[in-house]
Amino acid sequence: MWDFLSQILQSLQLHHYNTRVVVSGVTVFGATAGVIGAFMLLRKRSLTGDALSHATLPGVCLAFMLSVQLGGTGKSLPVLLSGAMISGLSGLGVMLFLRHWTRLREDSILGIVLSVFFGLGVVLQGMAVNMKQGQAAGLSSFIYGRTASMLAADAWLIVVGALVASLICALLFKELTLLCFDQDFAGAQGWPVLFLDSLLMFLVAVVTVIGLQAVGLVLVVAMLITPAAAARFWTDRLAWMVWGSALIGAASGLVGALASAMVPRLPAGAVIVLIASAMFAISLVFGAKRGLIVRLLQRRHLHTSTSSQHILRALFELREHGDEAVPLESLVQKRSWTPRAVRHALARAVRAGYVRQAGDLWCLTEAGGVQAHRVVRNHRLWEIYLVSHADVATSRVDREADRIEHVLGEVMVARLEKKLGNELDGQRMPPSPHVINGHHP
Amino acid sequence: MNGAEVANSATRKGSEHPDAPLAIHDLTVAYHRRPVLWDVDLVLPKGKLIGIVGPNGAGKSTLIKAVLDLTPRASGRVQFYGKSYREQRHRVGYVPQRESVDWDFPVTVQDVVTMGRYRQIGWFRRVSKAHRQAAYTALERVGMADFADRQISQLSGGQQQRVFLARALAQEAEIYFMDEPFAGVDASTEKAIVTILQGLRASGSTVLVVHHDLQTVPQYFDHVVMLNMRVVAHGPTEEVFTEENLVKTYGGRLTLFDEAVRAVTQHRAKK
Incomplete structure (x- = not known):
């Protein structure tokens, strides 16, 4: 019993270098997902984010196979994440193409891209496992995340991605707000709507890719949607919503990573998402602006x-x-x-x-x-x-x-x-235009 | 290149109407091969209130969007004061349809009106006090200054429309495009908007308004564009807004038509 408690205490004090790496990496990811997610939510592109994250799988697998063919081990995270980025963006490209050139409805397009890319990814993953060289077993961890195995270099990758994404958001706060609120007006004013829209989706892709390790591609979209949706219950001001969303995302990451560090075999990604969902539920009930109470x-x-x-x-x-x-x-x-x-x-x-x-x-x-x-x-x-x-x-x-x-x-x-026209008591008081109950004249 | 083509490209580069706020030549717009606008030719006069009327699906909104480069054009040429829209954007103000945005968006009335200044503010820059002040002045002009700090979801339909108008005023343009600014607004807002439009005309601006209520056309507009996929007629309201042209524009939609004829005859009788 004492052992268990001291273990918890150690985790909380971040004594272990590993815990520190994981906790800071996941917290930074959570905050960034909150910021970008707020804009994604207001742009009403939540499901696009979902399709995008699923579209990263074939890229991860192809990058693995390619690097093994070239004599590597296929374990290099930057290589795998580059593959994820490229295939995620290709998924986006296919969505844009279908939207522009066909009469398919948006939901059908999302469904097609999500399932085709994810299906392709699963097939490629099977082929990768059959390869003689390399350790393809690790690939499946991208689907559900593998927080515990995060290295310092991986955490730094998250921090860099987070900084880039947040910086772009801060610089283009005004432009992105206009895009999300009224794209026609933005276009008429001469803002490059397609570029801004693509940039926003690129930022979503960045968050997705740096979140692959932390929460995995199935759940990463939850970290984009949930904190932003929760923050909306607390405020009617966009700037506050973005800060609140970042805070909720960061807190979910922090608490989730700590919890999984304390309790062995707890899947961190899912725990983080569950904590974000709990915060959403709390906001839904107690939110100061639009909460149920x-x-x-x-x-x-x-x-x-x-x-x-x-x-x-x-x-x-x-x-x-x-x-x-x-x-x-x-x-x-x-x-x-x-x-x-x-x-x-x-x-x-x-x-x-x-x-x-x-x-x-x-x-x-x-x-x-x-x-x-x-x-x-x-x-x-x-x-x-x-x-x-x-x-x-x-x-x-x-x-x-x-x-x-x-x-x-x-x-x-x-x-x-x-x-x-009537006056009453010297003040202007019009009589009721209908018969008042109980006093039929 | 033969002779005719050379001559053609020469007129293409030059401008026949350097003073016209808007000159449209052979504009055609199609959605998936179905034409919405067909060979539209229009040269608008300066400093007038111009109404665009036509039945539903006549391409009224599409005309505005195509002119403002928001909808791709299949063919045609559009010039503002003799130059392309790209070069003249700063002289153009726009009021989109009220329903085109999400009024639950987490911004205040002041924030929305300030968006009218974003072009002047430019990339990356923060909104300065001067621009906020300009937006506030625009809000005062539409009688909504008391609402500056309200969240936009608390507004009624008429108030939303006033906010959109204020945003366009904040653009400080010379030609304004308004897509159904009178749709679903109350009588007092309609009057307030008309007064503002007349003020814009008095200061030399040109205002193009997509309008639905045929009865008020003779009362509100100096010029009228009667549109049904193609321009049926355009010119001074007195000359153009006639029974004959209304039949050509609206075809057999009799209820609407009767209403309009009554409006026309009433207006003539008053004169």
């Missing part, structure tokens, strides 16, 4: 503000017909709501100082009267607007807006008020 709270807020507006309106409309103080039952009859909902809404209104209870009767306070007047006026003007501008109204109606003028402008509101 925030959305739920927003909906709840909408619900309470609607029901408090309803209670003020009900009291105001009853008062318009001479009932200053009303029993609960008359309020319940005003709308299709339960007595319980009415009581809740009343309690909230009392707390806000808008409603006063006198025995069994309820009435508006002075502050409540002012508030109710505002609510009812907005409501009625919106109704008139909906009726009179039915063609365009649906896109404008904003019942949450404090003052209708902010949305429609003073001129439009003045015109709406004129349509009804």
Whole structure:
């Protein structure tokens, strides 16, 4: 037991040189994948990334066979990764060609490239294993990754690739943003859209290739998509999304690599991806901008503000017909709501100082009267607007807006008020355009 | 090379309309062998509001995209002020269709409008304060300054359209191409956009607008291009926007046609 704990402690302190190499290599990869992935996600090219990563396999195998034929061992990582890069880019080229010259749909093109290249890769891998020389057994590790066997030179390769990719992204932040948001506008302004698009996909290819060792070609696309998708839940600003995505990617790499260093025989690549997925799940629920909890709270807020507006309106409309103080039952009859909902809404209104209870009767306070007047006026003007501008109204109606003028402008509101022409309490208060429940004139 | 070809290539190099904001000769565009635009010839006057009308699929958007080098041309020649688009890009502003982008994109209103300045800013450079200010001024012109820091997904359709217009204004161009700027906007936005277009005309700019609502054509546009794969008619609205040309453009689509005829006669009666 003590042995196990001290082993964990050692891993955490990065005592072992090997652990240090693996952990730093994988962390740097995770951060880079996060940065490039954010742009890939916004460009809506996630599946292109998937096809691209699968298209690297035949290149790895061909590079291996070629280097063995030339008398090498076929173990040199730069050689294998160069092969991966070339065949990944060929896959991209085929996709571009098919998109431009055929009428095939995008999803069919991705499916074709992915399966043809991967299938070819598997066949070539079989042939490589049958070769007398070389150690082709290692090739299959590119499919699922072989993090533990990462050498310092391999980690340096990752760092160089990461630096190049991040630097290009930083320099072209503005250009890539424009490409992802509005490629037609970019093209009309004279930006070379095809070049920028190809550059972005080249960066995706770089990340894929440096990630082959860390997580393997099947899962590498997850490190491009997941951190970026997770970061989107936390922010509406692109720059923050890119930083957040880098952070989540790096953290996944770090934690995953440490975990696999501590627990023997744990496949690091899969663990890293699972941790990124866990972070995605956390972001999905707790994300500050679009997480489920925030959305739920927003909906709840909408619900309470609607029901408090309803209670003020009900009291105001009853008062318009001479009932200053009303029993609960008359309020319940005003709308299709339960007595319980009415009581809740009343309690909230009392707390806000808008409603006063006198025995069994309820009435508006002075502050409540002012508030109710505002609510009812907005409501009625919106109704008139909906009726009179039915063609365009649906896109404008904003019942949450404090003052209708902010949305429609003073001129439009003045015109709406004129349509009804009535004045009430010395202030302009249009009567409701429909029959108010319980008071048939 | 025979004589005719020599003469031809000579006119090709020179320019017959050095002052026209846009001159199109024999433009043909085809998607997979199906022609969308056929032998379009157009020379636009300077400082006018010009509407492009025509039925769905008439090639209105394609015309704009082909002119702006966004869609490959099968044949034809396009000149801006007597030169190629490549040389005159800085004088051209563009408002694409509102639906062509993802309004859930993580940028603010200010960010989008600043994109109109990217050409002036150039490669690699950061957005300077002066450019941000220029974008903000454009936002003020469309009445959206209060929304500068909003994320774009919070905008209504009309507001989105105003933001796109502000981005084009930030380009500070002399000829503007607008692809259905009135589609799905509310009445007050439509009025605001018309006012801005008239302001652009007053300052000598030329504005080309793809338009759907035939009723407002006589009211909004000085010139009109009636398009259905080929140019059916183009010229001053008074002369060209007639029953006869509408029949030629829209064929038997009677409901639309009746509406337009009513608009034309009403407009004539007012005069």
